[in-house]
Amino acid sequence: MPFYTCQCQDCGRVFSVGLNSEKDLDKTQCPSCGSKKLVIVSPELLRTGGG
Numbered sequence: 001m002p003f004y005t006c007q008c009q010d011c012g013r014v015f016s017v018g019l020n021s022e023k024d025l026d027k028t029q030c031p032s033c034g035s036k037k038l039v040i041v042s043p044e045l046l047r048t049g050g051g
């Protein structure tokens with residue numbers, strides 16, 4: 001499952017989420033505020049380096 005970097009349009013939080021396709025973004029909620037107004041910032045795995 002590829003990971004996408006998304007950003008919440010409501011609170012501005014950026015986070016990574018695993019999606020089978022970009023359409024699955026509709027099923028994803030912001031982990032911070034619960035909004036579904038999300039946009040994909042980058043279709044690449046965001047490496048945090050922290051494990």
Ligand SMILES: [Zn+2]
Nearest residue numbers: 008011030033
């Ligand atoms: Zn949010």
